[in-house]
Amino acid sequence: MTPQASRLLAHDNLHDAGLSRRFGNRFLLIGLAALAVGLGLGIADGDELRHFFHAYLVGYAFVLSVALGGMFFVLIQHLTNAHWSVTVRRLAEFTIVSLPWVGVLGLPLLYPLFTDAGLEEHGGLLWPWIQPLGEDAALVTKKVGWLNPGFFAVRMLGYFAVWGFMGTYFVRKSLQQDLTDSYEPTLKAKKWSALGMIVFALSLTAAAFDLLMSLDPAWFSTIFGVYFFSGSLIAIFSWLILTALFMQRTGRLQHAITVDHYHDLGKFLFAFVFFWGYIAFSQYMLIWYANIPEETLWFAHRQTEAWMPVSWLLVVGHFIIPFAALLSRHTKRRVMVLGFWAAYMLVMHWVDLYWLVMPALDSQALHFGLCDVATSVGIVGLYVAGLCRIAGDRPLIPVNDPLLAECLAFKNV
Amino acid sequence: MTADARLYGVLAEFDNVDDLVDAAKQVREAGYTRFDAHTPFPVHGLDDAMGVRPTILPWIVLAAGLVGLSSGFLMQWWMNDVDYSYAISGKPMFGLPGAVPVAYELTILLASFGAFVGMLALNNLPKWFHPLFRVERFSRATSDRFYLVIEGRDPNFGPRTSDWLGGLGCTALEAVPMPDEPEGLPRPLKGLAWVMTSLALLPVAMIANARFSESSTPQIHLVGNMDFQEKYKAQQTSQLFADGRAMRPDSAGTVARGELDISSPQVTGRNADGSYVAGFPVAVDAGLMARGRERFDIYCATCHGLNGKGDSVVSRRALALQEQGKAAWTPPTDLTSQVVLDQPPGQIFETITLGKNNMPSYAQQLRPRDRWAIALYMEALQSAQAAPSEDE
Structure with a gap:
């Protein structure tokens, strides 16, 4: 840390000092309680936990999108040698160092893979390709080489092995940098970020295909991975804004994070709101224009009956409203206003994932209820609890980063 | 100050x-x-x-x-x-x-x-x-x-x-x-700017003039070898051949692959005595009917309409244009009308083969079997259209 920087950050509480542990335990309790409520309601549904596991997948995809969004954020900052983001980068690093924990949270999803429940009626409890049924059976049967429980589980293991390794590697380098004056760790991280980005892009796409797209195994969309990615980026920028606000509200990082950092996070949130709209529309328009039955059915489910209002909610609430709201620089520079829109976007992102998953449960009707909310709250609670524990007492910013001084002096022109 | x-x-x-x-x-x-x-x-x-x-x-x-x-x-x-x-x-x-x-x-x-x-x-x-x-x-x-x-x-x-x-x-x-x-543009530059602006307006003025005036001289052909290509079009004459026709007739005895039989009722629609074939000289089954429906929807429905009543999108638009005086149009025949109902399958087959009035020949697009299939499907269409509406 340069003398100037250390003077500026002298009273900034760069260490968590037990905060995370306190909150970690609180979130652990909330998470377990909410998940228990969700599971209880799921059992009460009497559908062999079909609803519960769909709800679980929604919450799980939400947590995964935050963590993978964090991975992209860290990689791209290294890749572009960005200096504006140094003081918020550690907050993103916390989200990815806990990727192995996200992998553990995914273990319950093994149950729908290997249970006999729902097999006769739906072709699988969650993913309906375990025993292909109905009109699509002939087509889906051709995909069993890829879509079968064993290989699926192996792939999941592979994803988390890769992500866990990458997350640990980049965060370890960042933490090593805290303790040394040599810039070796940062340079190493920058060097490997390029390869990491390629691995990230491919693994995220494959995981999105596996976890979410295969819910309708006859349907395919090559842009689906990018769609999930765009949502992940909305999630991570909202997440970073909210965690930065939380840190500052609890008396931390007062000088490390300035209104200009919020402004930039807001700019990216705005940009990715638009990116999401762009990608969502690109996916929709090509399918709409080509008008081929096997492609349109997926959208037909989502724009008829009960799902039509949800689709409109996404168009208006996930795109038009936040686009207009985040357009102005005044929104982005008023931190509490920005915080509101960040929280709003997290909710909308959850609705987006709900809209991706839930028509697989019932394409005609909406079964929205406490079970969905409680399950997601539970998973997020457990995720945050794990994140707090892993973050521990580590410094909240990369205190020795070579670009820290520039980051602290950063101003939007 | x-x-x-x-x-x-x-x-x-x-x-x-x-x-x-x-x-x-x-x-x-x-x-x-x-x-x-x-x-x-x-x-x-x-x-x-x-x-x-x-x-x-x-x-x-x-x-x-x-x-x-x-x-x-x-x-x-x-x-x-x-x-x-x-x-x-x-x-x-x-x-x-x-x-x-x-x-x-x-x-x-x-x-x-x-x-x-x-x-x-x-x-x-x-x-x-x-x-x-x-x-x-x-x-x-x-x-x-x-x-x-x-x-x-x-x-x-x-x-x-x-x-x-x-x-x-x-x-x-x-x-x-x-x-x-004085501040501002030097005089020569100012002059140049005026000249360039005026020149830039010239093409616009010419296009506007051409758009709103009438002329008896032929249009200018900027790309002559695209407008006047050195090739023969259908029905043109040629000095090269003794009969003066640019289109060459098939050599005597030319037959499409697999259709050597050119005189049987199956490919002419007529019996040996010249009367129309009354039934279907091909095996009639559900497959033929499905084929007929598919071909009909592709080749016939554009004009005659999916229900055969001649009320197609093309026809409706042409009629609308005719009302505005922009086109002349003979509506396609209503295939469910009595005139058509009275025709034996052989005659339908011949009409598809040779064309009739405004309708061109479809012999190029449709093999004989497909033409019979369409004739068959038309019968189904006719009886479906003739059915009383309570039957629905």
């Missing part, structure tokens, strides 16, 4: 950013309003120090973008749905998703035009002359020096301004005289 009338302003030179920002702050706090800073690169925080008000450029960009968005949608709606509505594959005349890409690109285009032109206009650019260009040291404003100038027309500008500014940490101070020459 009289002493300052011929003075553009006072220029102070700084050798580092911090001094410049400090000085700019003090100048603003002293109440000056007409002053400016010149730096080789954008300086963070200088706007704040100078008290520069936020630009209205974003609003210009937003307005231009919205104009692009709405004109993009309006243009496509007007073209596709109002001015030249034309049904393509039964798609809606105006579909919102399909119109988005053009509207989106127009939004981007006009927004960037708005940003570019608006930025120039707000900065009074392009600027052909500035009094500071006469100051020799000012050329370093683009390399390694920072400048602050208080203009003589500032209401607070007085005899002591110069000394006061000199005390703000600058490395040099210089009074900048008001130049004698």
Whole structure:
């Protein structure tokens, strides 16, 4: 840390000092309680936990999108040698160092893979390709080489092995940098970020295909991975804004994070709101224009009956409203206003994932209820609890980063 | 003030950013309003120090973008749905998703035009002359020096301004005289601009003239070898052949592959005595019916309509054009009418093979088996259309 920087950050509480542990335990309790409520309601549904596991997948995809969004954020900052983001980068690093924990949270999803429940009626409890049924059976049967429980589980293991390794590697380098004056760790991280980005892009796409797209195994969309990615980026920028606000509200990082950092996070949130709209529309328009039955059915489910209002909610609430709201620089520079829109976007992102998953449960009707909310709250609670524990007492910013001084002096022109 | 009338302003030179920002702050706090800073690169925080008000450029960009968005949608709606509505594959005349890409690109285009032109206009650019260009040291404003100038027309500008500014940490101070020459474009350049603008309008004027006037001379063919290609078209004459025809008839005895039999009822639709075949000389089954329906929907329904009543989109549009006097149209025959009902399958087959009235021959597109299939499907269509509606 340069003398100037250390003077500026002298009273900034760069260490968590037990905060995370306190909150970690609180979130652990909330998470377990909410998940228990969700599971209880799921059992009460009497559908062999079909609803519960769909709800679980929604919450799980939400947590995964935050963590993978964090991975992209860290990689791209290294890749572009960005200096504006140094003081918020550690907050993103916390989200990815806990990727192995996200992998553990995914273990319950093994149950729908290997249970006999729902097999006769739906072709699988969650993913309906375990025993292909109905009109699509002939087509889906051709995909069993890829879509079968064993290989699926192996792939999941592979994803988390890769992500866990990458997350640990980049965060370890960042933490090593805290303790040394040599810039070796940062340079190493920058060097490997390029390869990491390629691995990230491919693994995220494959995981999105596996976890979410295969819910309708006859349907395919090559842009689906990018769609999930765009949502992940909305999630991570909202997440970073909210965690930065939380840190500052609890008396931390007062000088490390300035209104200009919020402004930039807001700019990216705005940009990715638009990116999401762009990608969502690109996916929709090509399918709409080509008008081929096997492609349109997926959208037909989502724009008829009960799902039509949800689709409109996404168009208006996930795109038009936040686009207009985040357009102005005044929104982005008023931190509490920005915080509101960040929280709003997290909710909308959850609705987006709900809209991706839930028509697989019932394409005609909406079964929205406490079970969905409680399950997601539970998973997020457990995720945050794990994140707090892993973050521990580590410094909240990369205190020795070579670009820290520039980051602290950063101003939007 | 009289002493300052011929003075553009006072220029102070700084050798580092911090001094410049400090000085700019003090100048603003002293109440000056007409002053400016010149730096080789954008300086963070200088706007704040100078008290520069936020630009209205974003609003210009937003307005231009919205104009692009709405004109993009309006243009496509007007073209596709109002001015030249034309049904393509039964798609809606105006579909919102399909119109988005053009509207989106127009939004981007006009927004960037708005940003570019608006930025120039707000900065009074392009600027052909500035009094500071006469100051020799000012050329370093683009390399390694920072400048602050208080203009003589500032209401607070007085005899002591110069000394006061000199005390703000600058490395040099210089009074900048008001130049004698008029500002603006040099005369030759101005003339050239007029000539170029007039020339640029010439093609527009010519096109407008051609659009709104009538001429008896033939049109100009810019690309002659595309308009007059060295090839024969159908039905043209040629000196090359003894019979004078450019189209060569098939050599005697030419038969399509697998259709050597050209005289049987199966390929002519007529019996040996010349009467039409009354039944179907091919095996009739569900497969033939399905085939007939498929071929009918592809080749016949465009004019005769999917229900065979001649009420197709093409026909409806042609009739509408005829009402406006833009076309002449003989409606396609109603295939469920008594005239057609009375025809034996052989006659239907022959009509498809040879064509009739406005209807061309479909022998090229449809193999004999397909023609029988269509004749079969038409029978089904006729009985379906004749059925009383209570049967539904």
